[in-house]
Amino acid sequence: xxxxTFNVNGITARLPRLLEWLESTRPDVACLQELKxxxxxxxVDALRDxxxxxxxxxxxxxxxxxxxxxxxxxxxxxxGLPGDPDDTHSRYIEAEAHGVVVASIYLPNGNPQxxxxxxxxxxxxxxxxxxxxxxxDDPRTVVLAGDYNVVATDEVGDIYSPRSYKDDALLQPxxxxxxxxxxxxxxxxxxxxxxxxxxxxxxxxxxxxxxSRDSGLRIDHLLLNAAAKARLEQAGVDRDVRAQEKPSDHxxxxxxxxx
DNA sequence: ATGCCTGTCTGGGACAGA
Numbered sequence: 523x524x525x526x527t528f529n530v531n532g533i534t535a536r537l538p539r540l541l542e543w544l545e546s547t548r549p550d551v552a553c554l555q556e557l558k559x560x561x562x563x564x565x566v567d568a569l570r571d572x573x574x575x576x577x578x579x580x581x582x583x584x585x586x587x588x589x590x591x592x593x594x595x596x597x598x599x600x601x602g603l604p605g606d607p608d609d610t611h612s613r614y615i616e617a618e619a620h621g622v623v624v625a626s627i628y629l630p631n632g633n634p635q636x637x638x639x640x641x642x643x644x645x646x647x648x649x650x651x652x653x654x655x656x657x658x659d660d661p662r663t664v665v666l667a668g669d670y671n672v673v674a675t676d677e678v679g680d681i682y683s684p685r686s687y688k689d690d691a692l693l694q695p696x697x698x699x700x701x702x703x704x705x706x707x708x709x710x711x712x713x714x715x716x717x718x719x720x721x722x723x724x725x726x727x728x729x730x731x732x733x734s735r736d737s738g739l740r741i742d743h744l745l746l747n748a749a750a751k752a753r754l755e756q757a758g759v760d761r762d763v764r765a766q767e768k769p770s771d772h773x774x775x776x777x778x779x780x781x
Numbered sequence: 782a783t784g785c786c787t788g789t790c791t792g793g794g795a796c797a798g799a
Contacts, residue, residue: 531787531788531798532787532788532789534788535787535788535789556798558788558789559789582790583788583790583796583797584789584796584797584798631797631799632799633797633798633799671798671799673799687799691799692799725799727784727785727798727799728784728785729784729786729787730785730786739799741799768787770787771786771787771799
């Protein structure tokens with residue numbers, strides 16, 4: 523079983539790339555982030571024609587998350603994280619599909635820091651940690667996939683060079699500590715666990731030839747509970763998607779689980 | 782030193798992204 527996560531940076535502008543990628547890689551479950559579209563304008567028909575059922579939580583202009591399932595309808599478990607009824611951002615959706623519990627996560631960016639956006643990021647991270655605790659203990663396979671907007675370390679396995687990002691919210695000690703507190707529940711970072719130390723990035727800024735220089739960051743992650751970790755066979759990034767015409771600034775990341 | 786690109790909403794320029 524293949525499970526993937528892809529920050530599409532606008533599903534309307536990215537629909538041709540998304541459909542090509544679904545057809546060529548055929549993930550069983552795909553988590554999408556940054557839809558940048560309202561619920562009413564989500565391209566459900568095009569995805570159904572491609573063989574995917576979908577649930578989504580859209581938002582006009584920015585944010586937005588979805589879960590796709592090949593030849594199946596994802597069964598929605600939750601939209602939005604508990605803990606803050608005043609949070610209006612569409613950043614979390616959770617479903618069961620093909621016997622696996624999956625969350626699609628778009629963690630707040632947090633820039634500029636310090637400031638209210640950074641405080642929101644850290645608060646959201648804490649709400650995620652509290653919710654994730656119960657999911658880790660689920661005996662079923664659970665995968666928390668998405669754009670976490672955190673670079674785990676300054677090492678080359680996580681970022682090409684920390685120098686130009688040193689003041690960025692993604693690299694701050696508070697962001698890293700919040701990430702570590704989630705991992706401390708027992709979650710496995712799938713790509714890191716199979717490719718530790720290797721420069722396998724998922725995001726390259728659009729400008730300064732960052733992709734052609736492979737000046738990337740690894741910020742899209744798939745976290746596995748114990749049942750999922752026991753099934754982990756492969757993990758990778760479809761970096762060729764980032765080299766296409768009119769690409770997202772992120773590439774899809776994926777795992778392969780045993781049946 | 783700097784959103785240097787890109788998408789969205791909108792109808793030109795602001796905002797958001799990382």
